[in-house]
Structures are given as structure tokens and as C-alpha cells.
Amino acid sequence: MKWLSLPRPGRSLAILPMAMFLVLFFILPLLRLCLLSLSDPAGPFAAYLRLISVPAYRSGLLATFGIAGMVTVLSVVVSYPVAYLMASVGPRLAALLGLCVLLPFWTSSLVRTTAWIILLQRYGVINTLLLEAGLIRTPIAFIYNLSGVLIGMTHVLMPFVVLPLYGAFRGLDRGLLDAAESLGATPFTLYRRIILPLTARSAFAGAAIVFMSALGYYVTPALMGGARETMAAQLIAFNIEDQLDWPTASALSTVIIVVSLVIFAAAHILGGGKSLFGGSAPSTRGVSGTTSSPRRSALDWALATSAVPILVFLVMPILIIAPMSLGSSPFLSFPPRDLTLHWYRLIVTQSQWVYALWNSLAVAAIAVPGASLLGTFAAIGLDGLRGRLRAMTEILMVTPIITPAIALALGLYYEFAPLRLLSGHWGLGIGHIVLAAPLVFVSVRTSLSRFDPTLIQAAQALGAGGLRIGAQVLLPAITPGLAAGAIFAFITSFDEVIMSLFLTNVRSRTLPRLIYENVSEDINPTVAAVSTLIVFATLLILLMHVTIVRRRS
Amino acid sequence: MTASTRSQSALGQSVELENIRKSYGQTEVLKGISLHVAPGRFCTFLGASGSGKSTLLKILAGFEKPDSGLLKIGGRDMAGVPVRKRNIGMVFQNYALFPNMNVAQNIAFGLKTRKLDKAEIHRRVNEMLEMTGLQGLGTRLPTELSGGQQQRVALARALVIRPDLLLMDEPLGALDRAIRQSLQGQIKDIQRVFGITILFVTHDQEEALHLSDEIVVMKNGTIEQVGPPRTLYTRPASRFVGNFLGECNFLHLDGHDYAVRPEAIATGADTEGLDIHLEGEIRQITFLGPSQRFSVSVGDRNFTVTRPLRPNDEELAVGTRLRIGFRLADATRLASG
Ligand SMILES: Nc1ncnc2c1ncn2[C@@H]1O[C@H](COP(=O)(O)OP(=O)(O)O)[C@@H](O)[C@H]1O
Numbered sequence A: 001m002k003w004l005s006l007p008r009p010g011r012s013l014a015i016l017p018m019a020m021f022l023v024l025f026f027i028l029p030l031l032r033l034c035l036l037s038l039s040d041p042a043g044p045f046a047a048y049l050r051l052i053s054v055p056a057y058r059s060g061l062l063a064t065f066g067i068a069g070m071v072t073v074l075s076v077v078v079s080y081p082v083a084y085l086m087a088s089v090g091p092r093l094a095a096l097l098g099l100c101v102l103l104p105f106w107t108s109s110l111v112r113t114t115a116w117i118i119l120l121q122r123y124g125v126i127n128t129l130l131l132e133a134g135l136i137r138t139p140i141a142f143i144y145n146l147s148g149v150l151i152g153m154t155h156v157l158m159p160f161v162v163l164p165l166y167g168a169f170r171g172l173d174r175g176l177l178d179a180a181e182s183l184g185a186t187p188f189t190l191y192r193r194i195i196l197p198l199t200a201r202s203a204f205a206g207a208a209i210v211f212m213s214a215l216g217y218y219v220t221p222a223l224m225g226g227a228r229e230t231m232a233a234q235l236i237a238f239n240i241e242d243q244l245d246w247p248t249a250s251a252l253s254t255v256i257i258v259v260s261l262v263i264f265a266a267a268h269i270l271g272g273g274k275s276l277f278g279g280s281a282p283s284t285r286g287v288s289g290t291t292s293s294p295r296r297s298a299l300d301w302a303l304a305t306s307a308v309p310i311l312v313f314l315v316m317p318i319l320i321i322a323p324m325s326l327g328s329s330p331f332l333s334f335p336p337r338d339l340t341l342h343w344y345r346l347i348v349t350q351s352q353w354v355y356a357l358w359n360s361l362a363v364a365a366i367a368v369p370g371a372s373l374l375g376t377f378a379a380i381g382l383d384g385l386r387g388r389l390r391a392m393t394e395i396l397m398v399t400p401i402i403t404p405a406i407a408l409a410l411g412l413y414y415e416f417a418p419l420r421l422l423s424g425h426w427g428l429g430i431g432h433i434v435l436a437a438p439l440v441f442v443s444v445r446t447s448l449s450r451f452d453p454t455l456i457q458a459a460q461a462l463g464a465g466g467l468r469i470g471a472q473v474l475l476p477a478i479t480p481g482l483a484a485g486a487i488f489a490f491i492t493s494f495d496e497v498i499m500s501l502f503l504t505n506v507r508s509r510t511l512p513r514l515i516y517e518n519v520s521e522d523i524n525p526t527v528a529a530v531s532t533l534i535v536f537a538t539l540l541i542l543l544m545h546v547t548i549v550r551r552r553s
Numbered sequence B: 001m002t003a004s005t006r007s008q009s010a011l012g013q014s015v016e017l018e019n020i021r022k023s024y025g026q027t028e029v030l031k032g033i034s035l036h037v038a039p040g041r042f043c044t045f046l047g048a049s050g051s052g053k054s055t056l057l058k059i060l061a062g063f064e065k066p067d068s069g070l071l072k073i074g075g076r077d078m079a080g081v082p083v084r085k086r087n088i089g090m091v092f093q094n095y096a097l098f099p100n101m102n103v104a105q106n107i108a109f110g111l112k113t114r115k116l117d118k119a120e121i122h123r124r125v126n127e128m129l130e131m132t133g134l135q136g137l138g139t140r141l142p143t144e145l146s147g148g149q150q151q152r153v154a155l156a157r158a159l160v161i162r163p164d165l166l167l168m169d170e171p172l173g174a175l176d177r178a179i180r181q182s183l184q185g186q187i188k189d190i191q192r193v194f195g196i197t198i199l200f201v202t203h204d205q206e207e208a209l210h211l212s213d214e215i216v217v218m219k220n221g222t223i224e225q226v227g228p229p230r231t232l233y234t235r236p237a238s239r240f241v242g243n244f245l246g247e248c249n250f251l252h253l254d255g256h257d258y259a260v261r262p263e264a265i266a267t268g269a270d271t272e273g274l275d276i277h278l279e280g281e282i283r284q285i286t287f288l289g290p291s292q293r294f295s296v297s298v299g300d301r302n303f304t305v306t307r308p309l310r311p312n313d314e315e316l317a318v319g320t321r322l323r324i325g326f327r328l329a330d331a332t333r334l335a336s337g
């Protein structure tokens, strides 16, 4: 801890552990993939030429960009009403609406996909209801086609737009709107000239995150899409698992990494040099002007009303899963009949679920402390840097968040398989540290940005050494950020599927991987029961997180 | 303030600076500062923002190293002595109270680092709470205190360790005028009781004049003038000092530059028998309360004159002619233009 009392350049040494970790387990594996993509026996660019010339790859890449684009547009469109409504109601209702957005946001994307399948399958909840109401004669094909992919992915990704947009709406100065109205602006002009431009930047930042995430999506298109919605990540997995064609898989990975980086850079530059992850999450602190106003135009009403079905869309899958897990029918028929806890008993008696849970917890036990340590030290060390070097370091530290996980999974698989790291927990644990350390870094850095550095000088002047300053001055200041970051790290690790598919085997497979395997074969009530338990666990963790955030402000 | 709780034992140490220089990159922030402060003195650094006051204080505390020069506290060379070994009390402009500790814990912090036993810490914290008028607030968190109270906690925390030297960087800058004045009184009292050496930074000339035994006027990293407040005010060595402390008139007589304070200039009949007489036209009159300020143009020059307001005085109007004059002994000859 001596570095704490060191002058700035010395303090920056604290960045080194995370930086070295990322170089070793993030940059080098990805560079290796890049090189692999050029190592095709048919010539250095043969793999890339194949992406263009072979119709399956060409259409796969087109589908990837097309679906990512559609999901992005959909997310922005449906986020506006929700964010508007959240910002314009009173604090209690806003908190409740916030929960409607945050609960799905925090719930395992696999659980959500499972719930959507239960809702939308051929004789699922929705089709049953529509048939019984006599509105349709034959079931509608909601899933295993484009609509399934769009519904599933929009549901998973739209909170990334809602949250920053909500912050922007809360930050809107009511006085500006009053001023515009007094100058004769119609409601429509108000939206077009003032509200949209002032919130566009936040919407854009959210949209960039959605697009980058969508590019590497695997679970939803694999489980809810049809053959025509095969996306890049599935092609990559197919090339490795079935074809052992490393050059093509690497070329595909390189393409989506590069596109992600380009979008990240563009968003960074358009955002005025502010990192997408630079700002804090939308706060619940008091704001000067909200858009709540006694006079509402018809346009306001329309926007607020249209938020209601979207909110239902957000929470419905979370709410449906618990009742469905209690029905005795093995086919998950609706409505659930002969309520039973049979499926929950099965979870405990079928040892695979218990093992998978144990594996997940073991991996989290590596990932959470590892990510917390690396991320925290790096956030502290960042203070020691200035100018360009600081900006570059900051970007390096958050790049794993925007890198498609499938590419990273592939890179680590290539490195770890020969080292026999896949049968234990370390391989996946390391992978999850790469994913989660940036989250802790961002969270602790947010705490630190509110930390007054003269406190360290005050402690020094009072005779405190580095150890005492670290324990009594610095640690209390970053504890909320650290705790929030650690919770985020846990959720990330506990929810992660793609790396688990590559970096574990049948013995070391985690809970998400087991759910995935179950759902991709045939959806069954046991999965619904497991999903229900995960939803409740998420709710608990979310409440913990909210308490911490409250305490922080 | 209970002055009896402590004897007049002089805790204070002397401070010697010799040719201290400091640059950040290309810009030289301190350009050879030399100064001697006797034990127990209240010495104020006064200067515009950016003149290097904080940097000098940071060097004294040990947060920054001088590029060259010598710094002695109590006759001991401080080169290589880390901050925490210097036994210096420091009060920061934003108070820098530890937000996670209550008032008593904040004050006790420096005693714990000195590994005093519990009973002694308790005794000294309570004594200090009483001296600074913070009785009963020991368990409050800093966020639950007013600005003035926070300031007193910061002061108590710095003093309880019985420092050789108390450094204060614009400690009252963030407070209201009334609270500022009452705290100025408290700080002065404490200094008398403790006999401590205080180095105080401010950009507020009035504050400097009220508090100091000695004022160091700084300009662009150099010392412009050092002296007791009265000397500095009545005998500014340069135009800069004359302008920085209050208002000043400058004029050229017999090949020399002189500075005259507005209140040293008499008007009308009061000018009888003075060395210098001038006549001009009143351009502007400002009512200040206890006095009036006239702006008088004499030829192409402007003079500022203040005159105590006597109820019976004839009321003058803008545009009337006015005789002004002063004694040569009340003017200060400046070293150079
Ligand atoms: N850490 C630093 N790095 C670079 N320049 C600095 C630093 N600290 C102070 N300066 C510069 O040194 C000059 C003097 O600053 P300072 O000592 O804070 O002045 P004052 O306290 O009199 O306002 C200013 O021009 C300031 O910009």
C-alpha cells in the first residue's frame, strides 16, 4: 500500500495488474485469432474471401448486420415512451416503473429467452389465449423466425437505451420547454426542435451499445430464430464445433470485433471524447426540472400511453415464468393446472442441476474477487495518469465490455484447450474476470470521481502512512462503488452462456450452459422452475444493489 | 474559547525559506522565494490567484518538492522528510474532513497515527472540542454541520496534534462574511493561546490586514514586499503593492514616483499649509457610509480622494472645482516605476 503515499506516477502502478491481465487474456488471444484468420492453407486472405463468396457466410453476415440494425432501431423507438413516462411521473411510480425496466435488465438473458419461448411457442401462452378467444384459428408462428429474434433481442437489449434516455429526460430543463412554449412552439415543434435534440445524444449512446451487443448475439437467435436468422456468432460456433475450421471462424470473429471497435470509436468521438461508459448510471437524485407538467398536450398523452404496452412487454416474461413452473403438465400448457412443486423437487434430485449450480458458484468465486481486485486497483491507479495516456488506458479497460463475447470465448478456447483448463473452473473463471473487471473498474471509478483527493493530503499531514490512508480514507470512499461493481460482476458471471459453451465440458458446465442445453433440446417445466428461482435470486440481488446505490448518494 | 486550558507555552517553530524554486513543466511557478518567519508569528501570503501561494504551502507541507532551495522548520532541514513526519497542521480550503468519520473521530485521527493511548486521545479530543466551541457535536458527521462548524473541526483536527506549524490555505474563502469575521477572531485567539506559528494564505486583502503580524505580498511567483500590515499599507514599496492593498494614487514629482493613499489627501480648506497643492474638477462622488470618495481630475490625471463624512459638511456636486493637497511625508517614494 506504499504506493498510496507515492506521488502520481507511482500511484499509476496500480493499473498494471489489470493491464497485464487484459494483455494476457484479452489482447493476445484476440490478436492470435486475427493471425489465425490469415493462416488459411489456401492463402492469407482466403478465409475473408470465403466470407464473401460462400452464400451461407455472406447471408449470415448480412443477417447479422440487418438484425442488429433492426433491433437497434426497435430499441430506440420503444425506449422513448418508457423513458418519458418514467421521467414524468412522481418519484414512487417512477421507482416502480424503474423496477419494471431493471428487473428484466438484471435477469439472466437465458431465463428471459426461456420465458419468451414458453409465451410464444406454437401452443404457448399467447397462442392459447388467442385461440380460446376465437381471434385466430391456427396458431401464429411467433418464434423460430425473424419476429422471434427481434422480440427476444429487443427485450434483452432495450434497457441499455431506456436507462440513459431516462437520465436525459430527467436532466431536461423544464424552463427550456416553458420558454419554447412562450415563444409559440406547438407541441410537435417542442418535440422536434427541443426534446429530440436534447435527448438524442443519450439515445445514440444507448443505441451504439445495443448494436455492438447485438452483433455478437448467440443465445436468442439460436433459440428463437430460424435458419434464415443465423447470425455471425452461430456461424463461428458451427465452424469450430462441426468443421474445426479455425481460419473461417477467426475471420468471422475479426469482422465483428472490428465493426464493434469502429462503432465504439465513432460513438466515442461523437460523444465528445466521453467514453460510453464514462457517465454514471442514471441517478435518482433530485433534479431541477422534470418534464412533469400540469398541462399536457395530446402528444404527451400519446407518448405516455404507448409506454404501457411496452412496460407489459418488459415484465410479462418475468411474471409468467413462476406460475408456469407450478403446472403439472410436462408440456408447459396454459393455464397451469394441478399446481405442484414436482419440478422443484426434480431440480434437487437430478444431480446435474446441483452440480451445475456448484460449478457456477465456483466460477463466480474466482471471477468476482479477481475482477473486484483488478478493477478496483486499476480505478485507483488511473488517477496517477494524465492526458492522452489516461484516455487510452481508460479505453483499454472498458474494451472487453464492447467486444463480442463469442470472439473472446473463441480466443480463450484456443489458448486454454491445450492447457487442459476446460475441465476445471479456472478457464471460465479467467474469462469471466476479463468480462467483469471492466464493470468493477467503471463502478469504482465513478465512486472515486466524487472522492476529494485533498483527503489523502489531510491524512498525510496528520501523520498517516499508506496503509492507514488506504484502509481508513480511501476504502470507505470506494466501498459503495466496489460493492455495486462486485454485484454486477457476480450477475455477469452467473448469467454468462457463450464462454461457458466453449470453456467448460460436461463435468464443469455451469447453470446457464445446462439451461441452454435443456432449452435447445426441448423446453421443459424443470427449466421453468430453475428460471423462477433465478428470477427470485435476481430480485434479491437487485434490492441489495438499490440499497447500496441509495446509501451512496 | 477558554484561554486558561493551556499555558502560553510557545509551540511554534521558526520557518526559513532560501531561494525556493519550483516549475511545472515550462512554467516557473516559484522564482526564488526567500523568507524568514520567527516562531509564533502569524504570517499571511497575499496575492492574486495563480501567484504561487498554494504551491509554496504545498512545499512547506511536503506535498511537493522544490526544484531547488532550502526549507528549514525549527532550524531542521526538511529535505527528504516525508509529509507525515513533519508535524505540521494543515487546514484546507474545502476542509477535507473525512466523510466517513464523525467529528470526534476526525479530530482523533492524527492522535491515532501517533499511537497515543486511548485515555489521552479522549482527553485531548474533548479539550479541543471545548476550545473550538464544538461541545456536543462530537458524534455528528461532517455532512450534518454548517460550513463554519466544519471549518472549526478542520482547525481542531489540525491543532490537536500540537503541530510545529499551522498551514492554512484560504480557510475562510467559502464562508459568509459574518461567519468569516467571527472565525478570524477565533483563529487569532487560538494563535495567541498556543503561541503557534501560522502561515496563512488568502487573496482577501482585508483578511490579511486584520489577522497578520506579517504580510508577504506575492506576484507571479516572487515576493513583492514583506512587512507588518501597517507598514505595507502606509509605505507600499511598489505600484503593485499600493494597488493590491486598498486604493492608491501615483504621481511623478522631481523625477521620482510617489504613492499617496486617498485618505492622506485633504480637500478644500483642510489643505492649508500642506506641501503639495493641486486643483481639479470633481468627476464622480461615491458615498461609502463613514466616508465619501471623490474622483478628481487634475489636468489629464485622476486622483482618488476619500474624506471622512462630517454631518455639517457642505454637499459638493459633480463638476465643481476642488482644491486637494497632501504632505510630502505622507507620500511614499517608490523604488522604481
Ligand atoms: N500540479 C500542477 N501542475 C501544473 N501547474 C500547476 C500545478 N499546480 C499549480 N500550477 C500552476 O502554478 C501556478 C500557481 O498556482 P498556485 O500555487 O495554486 O497559485 P495560488 O494558490 O496563488 O492561486 C498556477 O499558474 C497554476 O496553474
Ligand SMILES: [Mg+2]
Binding pocket: B053, B054, B055
Ligand atoms: Mg491557491
